[in-house]
Amino acid sequence: MQRPAALAPLRHADFRTLWLANLVSNIGLFIQNTAAGWMMTGLDPSPMMVSLVQAASMVPVFLLALPAGALADIIDRRHFLIGAQLWMTFVALLLCILSWTGMLGPWGLVALTFGLGAGLAMSFPGWAATTPELVPREDLMGAIALNGIGFNITRAIGPAIGGLAIAWAGVGAAFLLNALCVLVLVGALWRWKRPVAVNRPAPEPFLSAVRAGARYVAASPAMHAAILRAVVFFLFTSAVWGLLPLLVREELGLGPEAFGLLLGCMGAGAVAAGFLLPMARRRLDRSGMVFVGSLLGALAMAMMATLHHWVFAALAMVIYGVAWISAASTLQAAAQIAAPAWVRARAIGIYQMCFFGALAGGAAGAGWIAGLIGVPTTLGLFALGGAAAAVLVRGARIDGEALREAPAATPPFVMPEPESAELQALLAGGDNRVLEVVRYRVPPARRAAFLAAMREVRRARLRGGAALWRLYEDVAHPERWVELWTIENWAEHLREAARMTEQDHAVLRHAATFHEGGGQGPEAARYVNVPV
Known part of the structure; x- marks a missing residue:
């Protein structure tokens, strides 16, 4: 039986093992996000504080993505990723203990969510830059898309598990589940035998590596286009992450199970769309895919703003999931192929710094605006703004070919070595x-x-x-x-x-x-x- 085109990269054993382990780890991530968002609605239900939980998980990427990318480029990437996962395990266990003992307040929850986000920030660039090491060039686009599919499978499963865990055993149990899930990825990374590079150049000093990465991105039009399109998309669509807990509790009058299931609907829509992406790419280029995803995201937010019934909210979240994976996986692929191997983690770190900054700013901004004019009106404004901005930046093209490394780079102007x-x-x-x-x-x-x-x-x-x-x-x-x-x-x-x-x-x-x-x-x- 022929494997679906979207699953072709799984024939590579190392990619398959790490992909499955990352799947489990991401389930824990969404259990954690669901628990933290719901816990804040009980500790302090103000729109600003609820949206700050989402922002706190995103701001660290904005602050740490570039140094994290530099470290992932200049030290052993496997050891670096293991260290980041162990830090996340520690923070998740601390959240569990403090919530069980009743010592976790609203600002403590924000602070520890920030700490967990710091671990994610350190691992994101390294993980993204690892994908080209695990699959050959012809499977790279498929592997990036499959990472997106896996992420959204966990988005469908994780929140539902998180909602049930909160309802049955409390938020502390959800935080514990997250810690156990992260340890699965630690084990897979420990077993991974990363090939040792032959004639690997001496590692760059940290600050020099950071400067080189910034210069590369500053001089790359392809990276500029990917970053611009990402900032526009995530700035407006992030309103859903900041306001969904309040929409469920206050507008729909539902509990944590419904919150988790609505997030699961989003993940289910993203997974279904992910399997259809290879077909869609035959009809749309990367720029067109992001444009369509932006319009679908705006449509989903408009539905949430105007149709206050759980059925329409579920349908809107399915559409939102389709929009998310269509745009996010395409933008991630565009950023990866725009950077050569020597600077890839740094370039991806800067890309992630920009789009997570947009996510954090959009989520926090939506929370602040909702405190003034209400959740439905805010979602409607962000829907209109997202659609208009998508039209304005449509000319920033992200359809370039992958960069080809020069096998034995000979300088065009050969100069003698110093003899003195x-x-x-x-x-x-x-x-x-x-x-x-x-x-x-x-x-x-x-x-x-x-x-x-x-x-x-x-x-x-x-x-x-x-x-x-x-x-x-x-x-x-x-x-x-x-x-x-x-x-x-x-x-x-x-x-x-x-x-x-x-x-x-x-x-x-x-x-x-x-x-x-x-x-x-x-x-x-x-x-x-x-x-x-």
């Missing part, structure tokens, strides 16, 4: 900036085309680690041009060539075609800053 022992000692110091220079001779008639090519060169240099890039034209001889850029130190310069993708090399080769040097290529040189 004194100079070699200076370079080994690690604190002296390196200036790289390339000189071109370009006919004035080709000036406009050359400048267009150099705009792409600038992005390629910055993505490779340049701290500063400039292009100068000779005032007296307009055919003479000098491109220069600085690198933090010699070690960063040595990493620069390895960071270049095939697309980057193509950009540099195209710029070199404008040089007219009598058969010789552009002249290149390197200089090191000498303290005096």
Whole structure:
């Protein structure tokens, strides 16, 4: 019997084991979220405090995603992920103990939810960057989508289990279940035999790695588009997470079981849509998929705002689930394929920092507005805003091809290694900036085309680690041009060539075609800053 296309990545044993373990861990996550949201409605039912529980789980990603991505890129990713899961287990057990002893107040719940979110923030970039290690390139898109399907399977199961656990044994039992579920993922990561990289370069210093990741994202139009579309989508759709507990308790007059089941409806809609995504992708490109998901999310919120009956709320949550996985998995895939392996966890960390910031801001903002004008009116406003914003940013395209690593990256302009022992000692110091220079001779008639090519060169240099890039034209001889850029130190310069993708090399080769040097290529040189 042929396996459905959506399940094809599960034929890879390591991916299958970690995917199943992550499934169990995410069930615990949604049990935890359900318990925390419902507990706050009893401790302090104000819209602001209820929405703060959701915001507290998202703000840590905004604060920690970039450093977490840098750490996941420069240290052993398996050990890093195990450490993050053990921290989450500790916080979940602390929540359990404090809730059972009656010592957990509203601000304590917010603080510990923040602590649990910190563990998630540390693991998200590393987990996302691990997926390309577990499957070949041809299965990468399917694996990313399958991660989304798995996440939403747990969204369907976890809240329902959480609601039943709260009703039967209290919120403390739900917090304990979360701790046990996270330990399953710890065991799977412990058993995973991650391949040891051959000729792995020396790890980058932490702060240097953070700066390199920020520079890469700043110079990547593909990452800009993915981040913009994600911020717009999550900012408005996050109103559901912040206001659903109040909608269930106050507008529908229902209890925790119904709250969990409505979240389960959302997960069920997402799972069903996830299996249909391969078919939908044959009809829609990535940009179109996110646009449709945004409109469906707005429709779901409009239904919740106007139709106050549990049947319509359940239908709206199914539609919301379809919208969520259609947009979220597509945006995640766009961010992953826009970054090469050396910076992938950092780039994904910045992407997640932006969209979780939008989630936290949207959830908290919805809670504040609902305190002024009511939950239904707030959901209606966010529905209108989400639809309008989706139309406004539709031109930001996220349909680029995956970056191809350059197998043995040869710099386009080969320069000799330093022979002087004194100079070699200076370079080994690690604190002296390196200036790289390339000189071109370009006919004035080709000036406009050359400048267009150099705009792409600038992005390629910055993505490779340049701290500063400039292009100068000779005032007296307009055919003479000098491109220069600085690198933090010699070690960063040595990493620069390895960071270049095939697309980057193509950009540099195209710029070199404008040089007219009598058969010789552009002249290149390197200089090191000498303290005096």
